[in-house]
Amino acid sequence: MNPIIKAENLTFSYPGDEETGPVRALDGVSFEIPEGSFTAILGHNGSGKSTLAKLLCMVNFPDSGRLWVAGREITAEDAAEEDILAARRDVGMVFQNPDNQIVATIVEEDVAFGCENLGLPPAEIRRRVDEALADVGMTEFARRQTYNLSGGQKQRVAIAGTIAMDRRCVIFDESTAMLDPVGRREVMEIIERLNRKEGVTVLLITHHMNEAALADRILVMNGGKIYLEGTPEEVFGRPEAMWAAGLDVPQTTELAYKLQKACLDVPLTLFDPASCAKAVADAVTRAKAGAGKEARR
Amino acid sequence: MNAVELDHVSFTYSRNMPGAVPALDDVSLSVKSGGITGLIGHTGSGKSTLVQLLNGLLKPDSGTVLLDGHDIWAEPKKIREIRFKAGLVMQYPEYQLFAETVAEDIAFGPKNMGIGGEELDARVKEAARFAGIGEELLGKSPFDLSGGQKRRAALAGVIAMNPKILILDEPAAGLDPAGRRDILGGVKRFSRESGTTVIIVSHSMEDMAMYCDDVIVMARAKILMHRPTAEVFSEAEQLASVGLDVPLVTRVAAALGELGVDIGRDVYTVDYAVGKILEHIGAAPVNFENVKDAAGKNGTGAAGKAGAEH
Numbered sequence: 001m002n003p004i005i006k007a008e009n010l011t012f013s014y015p016g017d018e019e020t021g022p023v024r025a026l027d028g029v030s031f032e033i034p035e036g037s038f039t040a041i042l043g044h045n046g047s048g049k050s051t052l053a054k055l056l057c058m059v060n061f062p063d064s065g066r067l068w069v070a071g072r073e074i075t076a077e078d079a080a081e082e083d084i085l086a087a088r089r090d091v092g093m094v095f096q097n098p099d100n101q102i103v104a105t106i107v108e109e110d111v112a113f114g115c116e117n118l119g120l121p122p123a124e125i126r127r128r129v130d131e132a133l134a135d136v137g138m139t140e141f142a143r144r145q146t147y148n149l150s151g152g153q154k155q156r157v158a159i160a161g162t163i164a165m166d167r168r169c170v171i172f173d174e175s176t177a178m179l180d181p182v183g184r185r186e187v188m189e190i191i192e193r194l195n196r197k198e199g200v201t202v203l204l205i206t207h208h209m210n211e212a213a214l215a216d217r218i219l220v221m222n223g224g225k226i227y228l229e230g231t232p233e234e235v236f237g238r239p240e241a242m243w244a245a246g247l248d249v250p251q252t253t254e255l256a257y258k259l260q261k262a263c264l265d266v267p268l269t270l271f272d273p274a275s276c277a278k279a280v281a282d283a284v285t286r287a288k289a290g291a292g293k294e295a296r297r
Numbered sequence: 298m299n300a301v302e303l304d305h306v307s308f309t310y311s312r313n314m315p316g317a318v319p320a321l322d323d324v325s326l327s328v329k330s331g332g333i334t335g336l337i338g339h340t341g342s343g344k345s346t347l348v349q350l351l352n353g354l355l356k357p358d359s360g361t362v363l364l365d366g367h368d369i370w371a372e373p374k375k376i377r378e379i380r381f382k383a384g385l386v387m388q389y390p391e392y393q394l395f396a397e398t399v400a401e402d403i404a405f406g407p408k409n410m411g412i413g414g415e416e417l418d419a420r421v422k423e424a425a426r427f428a429g430i431g432e433e434l435l436g437k438s439p440f441d442l443s444g445g446q447k448r449r450a451a452l453a454g455v456i457a458m459n460p461k462i463l464i465l466d467e468p469a470a471g472l473d474p475a476g477r478r479d480i481l482g483g484v485k486r487f488s489r490e491s492g493t494t495v496i497i498v499s500h501s502m503e504d505m506a507m508y509c510d511d512v513i514v515m516a517r518a519k520i521l522m523h524r525p526t527a528e529v530f531s532e533a534e535q536l537a538s539v540g541l542d543v544p545l546v547t548r549v550a551a552a553l554g555e556l557g558v559d560i561g562r563d564v565y566t567v568d569y570a571v572g573k574i575l576e577h578i579g580a581a582p583v584n585f586e587n588v589k590d591a592a593g594k595n596g597t598g599a600a601g602k603a604g605a606e607h
Contacts, residue, residue, distance in 0.1 A: 017441075044473035045444045096471065150340050177471050180340045180500045182540040207473050210545065243592030246475030251503065251545040251567055258571045262583045273545060277552030280574060284558050287578045 003032040003068070004090075004169050004201050005056060010065035012051055025051040026062070027224035035168070038195045038202045040212035040232075043221030044246035049205050052221065053171050056203070057091045058084060070168060089118070092162035096174040098154030107149070107157055108133065108142040114165040125164075132164040135198075136190050152183025159190055169201040170194065176208065188214070209236070209250045213271040220245065233269040252276040259283065298366070300462050300494035301328040301351060306360035308346055320346040322518040323360070328462075333488050333495045335505040335526070338515030339540035344498050347515065348464055351496070352383035365461060381410055384460030388467045390451035394439040399430065399450050402439050406458040424457035425450075427487040429479055445476035449483060456487060462494040463487070469504055477501075478589070481508050503544045506530060506565035514541070527563035546570050 010029045013022040026048050033039055043049045054060045055067065058074060067075045069087040095101050104110035108129050115125045133139045136156040141149070146157065155175055162170050172191060176184040188211060195202040204215060212218055218235040220228040222245045228235050236242065239249045239257045249257075252273065256266040264283040270276040303326040309319045321343050328334050338344045349355040350362055353369050353376045361368045369379045384406075387393070396402035403421045412420065425435060428449040434442065439450055448468070455463065465484065469477040481497075485508055488495045499505055505512055505526070512529040514521040516539035522529060529536075533543045533551060543565070550564035550573075560573035572582055 044475055152340075174471065180540070181502070181542040182339055184500075207471075209474075240592050243589040246473055248474035248589070252549060254567045255546055255549060255570055258567065258583070258585050258588075259574060261585070262571065262575055262580060264574070264578075264580075273548035274552050277549045277556060277558075280549070280553055281556040281558045284574065284578055287580070291579065 002035055002071075004035040004070055005033040006066075006068040007031050007055075008066040010052075010055060010062045010067060012055060012060065012062050014051075025224055026055070028065070029221075029224070029226055030065075031219060031226060031229065033169075033201060033203065035201055036195070036199045037217060038192075038215045039204070040215035040218045041203060041205045041221065042207075042209075042212055042218060042235075042247055043227075047221040047245075048224040049221050050173060051224075053093065053173050053203070053205060057093045057171060058088050089165070090168045091171065092165060092167035092169070093171045093173060094155065094158050094162060094175045096177050098151045098158065098178065101158045102146045102154055105145055105147070107138065107144050107146055110146055110157055111160045111164050114161050118165065128164040128166070129160075132160040135163050135194075136160045137186075150183060151179050152186045155179065155183070155187050156190060159187070159194070163194065163198075163200075167200065169203065171203040171205070173205045174207065175204075176206065176211065184208075184211075209248050210271070213250050220247065222246075232271065236271075237268050239268065255280070298330050299327040299363075300330040300365065301496075302326070302363040302366070303347075303350070304361045304363065306350060306357045306362060308350060308355060308357050310346075312358060319518050321350065321357075324518075324520055325360075326513065326520060326523060328494060328496065328513075330494050331488070331492045332510040333485065333497060333508055335509035335512040336496055336498045336515065337500070337502070337505060337512060337541060338521075342515040342539070343518045344515050345466065348385065348466060348496070348498060351462070351464060352385050353379040354385075381406075381458055382461045384455040384458050384463045386452055386455050386463070386465045386468060388470060390455075391439075391444065391447035394447060394451055394454075397438060398436055399425075399439050399442070400435040402450060403430075403435075403453045403457050406454055410458060420457045420459070421453075424453040427456050427483055427490075428453035429483045445472055445479060448472065448476070449480055452480065452483065460493065462496065464496045464498075466498045467500070468497060469499065469501065474589075477504060484508070502530070502542050506544050506547075514539070516540075527565060530565040531562040533562075 008030050010026050012026040013024045016023040041049050055062055070090040072083045072087050074084050074087050102110055103113050111129045111132055112125050115128055133142055136159055138156050176187050191202055194200045206212055213232045215232060218232055219226055220235060227245055228241060236249045236253045239253055242249050250271050252271055253268050256268045259266045264287060266279045266283050270279055303324055306321060306324050307319055308321040309317050311317055336344050350357055356370060364382055394402050396405060400421055403424055404417055407417055407420050430449055430453055439447060468480055481504060484495060509526050511525050513523045514529060521539060530543050530547050536543055546567050547565050550560055550570055553560055558577060560577055564570045564573060568585055575582055
């Protein structure tokens with residue numbers, strides 16, 4: 001699969017103040033994101049996650065290194081304005097705070113906002129908005145006012161806005177952080193569907209380890225560098241490294257880790273409660289059988 | 298002695314409008330002194346309304362709100378004092394930092410209460426210590442702190458007012474796991490050492506399970522249950538029916554029960570589950586205290602290793 005995003009040795013610094021001088025936020029970051037994949041980005045506050053996201057949607061440009069988005073090298077010396085605009089059109093972003101990204105007072109007008117800026121014909125906008133609202137299950141809210149929607153509904157409207165623009169890649173920057181469990185589940189279901197059914201490349205920045213466990217791949221950032229990279233099994237299979245980086249692992253992994261320390265053999269990377277329970281039950285049966293033999297001896 | 302009592306309290310926003318629905322409907326409640334109580338419920342269940350009634354930001358339409366046994370609206374002119382007694386840390390309180398130094402920001406509340414001189418200094422230092430703000434940060438501008446530090450500085454500003462009860466609305470939202478442990482650990486230390494009653498509003502069932510002695514569950518403007526934490530999380534189905542979750546480990550425990558390994562339905566922390574499983578097979582208990590923070594302290598070594606393998 002072709003990478004939709006490719007980064008080579010990216011660095012980025014914020015100006016900082018007189019005392020500290022420039023603050024290095026990204027320090028030589030390289031990776032590839034295959035088109036159509038679902039990647040979670042983890043890292044403690046200040047590890048460089050959001051800085052990276054801002055480079056990927058071209059809000060900021062790297063100080064050095066090379067960055068390709070959707071086949072165009074946007075860091076090239078001769079990169080034309082049109083290339084960058086086209087790349088920006090391919091990558092969308094959904095932010096953390098639902099109230100910071102709703103621009104219109106009526107739901108369908110908000111969803112249409114991006115398409116209108118693209119200068120699409122009205123009939124095409126109509127079609128895209130209707131489809132996008134159906135995709136996120138908000139059709140019946142089309143004519144409602146945006147201000148009295150719940151947080152989860154607002155995030156769904158924001159996602160519909162990016163769907164309507166036909167993005168190839170969407171970055172979710174802690175988009176579930178301010179939602180209650182129901183809202184979080186609604187939004188995660190839509191993110192998964194967007195990826196699995198529509199083939200949209202998803203980058204999910206999150207502090208929720210259970211959400212990251214749903215991804216194909218996880219990038220862990222620490223100190224402006226990529227600290228760990230791999231499938232959820234590979235990354236969460238190293239709980240000590242995750243704790244050392246100020247992060248966590250799903251509770252099923254923590255349970256298995258602690259049971260292993262107590263000599264019960266339970267795999268670290270069963271993220272769903274039923275399979276974790278099955279493994280624990282098997283280990284318990286083995287331990288009891290062992291103890292029985294011991295007693296008979 | 299109850300720190301907080303609600304006696305048949307009802308409240309409706311813009312209640313003279315047609316179609317107004319009560320946000321709190323005939324709620325009675327008592328919270329014992331000195332513990333940490335969790336308040337959970339889906340968006341719109343009435344949590345925020347309840348919190349604002351507790352420190353007198355809202356006035357009940359009917360019923361009484363008692364702090365330390367006193368009706369807070371007995372003398373409406375003195376409601377300002379009630380707000381000093383019931384300290385409220387709002388969501389994303391770091392946006393409310395404004396002073397030139399962290400110390401001045403923490404001192405703002407107690408100063409407004411008329412405290413000065415040595416007592417003010419002592420309070421600022423003590424509050425900073427509880428919130429995990431080192432003395433070296435006190436002279437800095439609050440805007441130079443990291444996100445987690447800002448949040449803790451804002452918490453210190455409320456602690457410095459010596460409230461009788463401390464109410465926190467989503468204190469850990471948006472923080473990374475280590476940041477969550479720092480701030481919630483600080484709140485717990487503060488509650489234990491000072492005996493202050495704490496009420497935490499949160500959507501994180503895992504955090505609730507870790508830090509709360511008892512939990513109030515709100516649904517549709519009423520209190521669905523108010524019981525010890527273990528008992529609340531043993532009601533997985535009832536919680537699910539009002540749009541709430543139980544911690545992942547509680548679901549593992551339930552699934553284990555169905556597989557014939559009964560470790561009880563009131564399992565809500567990983568360490569407790571491990572203990573119960575070891576007890577079930579007759580193995581000796583293992584102490585895992587601080588395994589996460591210990592890994593963090595060896596941070597550089599472990600990180601270097603992982604980095605090299607990458």
